[in-house]
Amino acid sequence: MEYVNICLGFFFICFLVRGLFISLRRSKRVAPGPFPLPIIGNLLLLGDKPHISLAQLAKKHGPIMNLKLGQINTVVISSSVLAKQVLQKQDLAFSNRFVPDALRACNHSGLSVVWLPVNNSQWRTLRKVMNSHIFSGNKLDANEHLRTKKIQDLIHYCHNCSKVGEAVDMGRASFRTSLNLISNTIFSKDLTDPFSDSAKEFKELVWNIMVEVGKPNLVDYFPLLKMIDPQGIRWRLTEYFTKVLHLISGLIDERIKERKMGNRANVDVLDALLNISTDEIDRNHIEHLCLEMFAAGTDTISNTLEWAMAELLKNPHTLEKAQKELEQIIGRGKLIDEADITKLPYLRCIVKETFRIHPQVPFLIQRKTEEDIDFCGYTIPKDSQVLVNVWAIGRDSSLWEDPLDFKPERFWESEIDFKGRDFELIPFGAGRRICPGLPLAIKMVPAALGSLLNTFNWKLHGGIAPKDLDMEESFGITLAKTQPLLAIPIPGFKLVVKRATVVKPKKAPATKEKSTSSSTVVAAAKPKATILKKKVVVKKSKPTATATKQGKKTVTALAKAKKTLVKKATIAKVKKTSVKKVMKKPKTVKSLAKKAKK
Ligand code: HEM
Numbered sequence: 001m002e003y004v005n006i007c008l009g010f011f012f013i014c015f016l017v018r019g020l021f022i023s024l025r026r027s028k029r030v031a032p033g034p035f036p037l038p039i040i041g042n043l044l045l046l047g048d049k050p051h052i053s054l055a056q057l058a059k060k061h062g063p064i065m066n067l068k069l070g071q072i073n074t075v076v077i078s079s080s081v082l083a084k085q086v087l088q089k090q091d092l093a094f095s096n097r098f099v100p101d102a103l104r105a106c107n108h109s110g111l112s113v114v115w116l117p118v119n120n121s122q123w124r125t126l127r128k129v130m131n132s133h134i135f136s137g138n139k140l141d142a143n144e145h146l147r148t149k150k151i152q153d154l155i156h157y158c159h160n161c162s163k164v165g166e167a168v169d170m171g172r173a174s175f176r177t178s179l180n181l182i183s184n185t186i187f188s189k190d191l192t193d194p195f196s197d198s199a200k201e202f203k204e205l206v207w208n209i210m211v212e213v214g215k216p217n218l219v220d221y222f223p224l225l226k227m228i229d230p231q232g233i234r235w236r237l238t239e240y241f242t243k244v245l246h247l248i249s250g251l252i253d254e255r256i257k258e259r260k261m262g263n264r265a266n267v268d269v270l271d272a273l274l275n276i277s278t279d280e281i282d283r284n285h286i287e288h289l290c291l292e293m294f295a296a297g298t299d300t301i302s303n304t305l306e307w308a309m310a311e312l313l314k315n316p317h318t319l320e321k322a323q324k325e326l327e328q329i330i331g332r333g334k335l336i337d338e339a340d341i342t343k344l345p346y347l348r349c350i351v352k353e354t355f356r357i358h359p360q361v362p363f364l365i366q367r368k369t370e371e372d373i374d375f376c377g378y379t380i381p382k383d384s385q386v387l388v389n390v391w392a393i394g395r396d397s398s399l400w401e402d403p404l405d406f407k408p409e410r411f412w413e414s415e416i417d418f419k420g421r422d423f424e425l426i427p428f429g430a431g432r433r434i435c436p437g438l439p440l441a442i443k444m445v446p447a448a449l450g451s452l453l454n455t456f457n458w459k460l461h462g463g464i465a466p467k468d469l470d471m472e473e474s475f476g477i478t479l480a481k482t483q484p485l486l487a488i489p490i491p492g493f494k495l496v497v498k499r500a501t502v503v504k505p506k507k508a509p510a511t512k513e514k515s516t517s518s519s520t521v522v523a524a525a526k527p528k529a530t531i532l533k534k535k536v537v538v539k540k541s542k543p544t545a546t547a548t549k550q551g552k553k554t555v556t557a558l559a560k561a562k563k564t565l566v567k568k569a570t571i572a573k574v575k576k577t578s579v580k581k582v583m584k585k586p587k588t589v590k591s592l593a594k595k596a597k598k
Pocket of ligand 1: 113114115127182292293294296300301304359364365366430432433434436437438440
């Protein structure tokens with residue numbers, strides 16, 4: 001009997017030691033992090049700017065950190081090397097999303113490309129639809145005119161402000177621009193008008209959605225509270241989603257009617273979506289996809305534009321350099337075409353630098369582990385939320401010299417790009433969940449920014465000195481500027497808001513030098529003579545050095561082209577046909593010059 005007792009005691013001790021050993025090993029393999037308090041864990045460490053607090057904590061605990069946010073185990077990645085591991089090398093294990101409770105409103109997360117898991121066939125189909133029917137090179141090229149028009153509207157709005165010396169609220173103005181850009185891409189329609197309040201509600205709805213989604217929600221840390229939704233975030237989002245979905249549904253009905261009547265060419269995204277509508281992607285998905293594009297595309301683009309302008313106004317030397325480049329390559333006063341962007345390396349550097357220092361989605365969109373994952377010697381437990389702190393990576397002093405300074409020049413000689421291959425700069429994420437809107441954003445941001453810089457001089461409202469400009473960030477689903485950027489556009493040029501085609505021939509410059517000072521004619525020297533298609537034409541009062549330089553190169557051709565244009569316009573006048581008709585087909589200078597020779 002004694003022998004049996006001894007054996008049992010021995011086995012019991014072995015069992016205890018083994019259990020202790022296993023639990024010790026397990027806890028050892030969890031990544032380091034701050035000690036969690038009972039119940040709330042490390043919640044108090046987040047503060048109101050979690051991207052900054054977590055970047056500071058990472059300096060102490062390392063580039064992979066384990067925290068307990070309420071009841072949710074959270075892993076924070078803060079280095080480019082580990083980001084590559086999460087987003088590329090072990091991509092599949094980290095590809096699903098940690099869905100915030102609020103996004104369950106109107107079953108949005110169950111129908112949405114942002115929140116569906118990657119193994120769901122609907123997610124794959126929706127991604128394919130986005131890649132091939134919305135954001136492919138061909139599709140984007142086909143609706144470039146819509147974006148150009150929205151940029152013209154923005155410049156027009158700034159022009160009106162400049163006439164009365166009023167400041168432009170950059171965030172609001174670019175929010176309207178990107179909202180209308182997306183509504184035009186999807187529905188071929190503006191859903192908000194810069195000059196009226198008629199469509200104010202839609203703008204306010206999208207704005208409110210972004211505000212609610214960006215609020216920290218207790219339910220996400222204590223899932224038991226789901227039932228009561230203590231902050232009412234899901235409740236309010238349900239109301240906003242319902243209204244937007246209702247509006248979208250009305251537009252879809254209208255379109256279906258138009259299509260039935262057969263008076264419609266398949267031109268925009270909605271047509272494409274209705275064409276491919278199947279059992280898998282039904283009307284519900286289409287409505288939520290439209291909603292998603294407004295939510296994901298509006299704030300991100302408009303905040304980026306506002307930050308870029310803020311950095312340039314804070315750094316007048318950089319602003320001057322950017323304007324000089326535009327002047328030399330495009331000719332001062334002109335809007336920037338998407339095709340021009342490749343010719344503007346400094347403008348591209350400015351956009352990259354803005355993405356580095358103000359990434360719009362500072363933690364990417366949170367990922368989730370579906371099972372225990374072995375990761376760089378640690379175990380990341382099942383159901384952990386995974387945040388990649390892109391904001392911290394963009395300011396990592398081991399990657400970037402003077403990381404807090406806005407220095408676009410750092411990208412001059414650098415091959416680093418933001419398309420998801422260089423993990424030092426991943427404002428759009430990487431891997432299979434990389435932002436599908438990237439191709440649109442990287443056309444829209446530089447074209448709008450370049451146009452703003454090239455058509456006006458800018459100064460800060462209220463006599464604020466550049467160095468005193470407030471650059472504080474507000475944390476939300478996107479990183480907004482806390483104090484709106486108010487900037488006064490100063491017209492250095494005469495802005496003619498009418499078709500180039502109605503520029504009267506007798507006003508055409510008479511001398512060679514003068515001819516080079518007209519941006520209309522300089523633009524005509526461009527191979528595509530694209531200015532002829534534009535509504536907003538900016539005429540300069542004085543010739544610039546660049547214009548003169550360009551003019552010298554093409555001086556003969558220009559003079560001849562101009563002569564021909566004047567001649568044609570005069571003939572048109574005589575014949576009482578409109579000048580517009582005569583100049584309808586844009587011609588290259590070469591062909592114009594040839595004709596003139598003949
Ligand atoms: C400056 C502009 C933009 C930035 C910085 C940006 C950034 C991002 C980021 C960081 C993600 C998460 C990627 C990840 O988890 O790895 C994302 C996802 C997404 N973005 Fe964008 N975005 C921008 C513009 C747009 C636009 C214009 C649209 C559409 C109109 C769009 C639609 C989406 C969608 C649908 C997703 C979810 C993809 C998925 O989960 O499969 N984004 N974006």
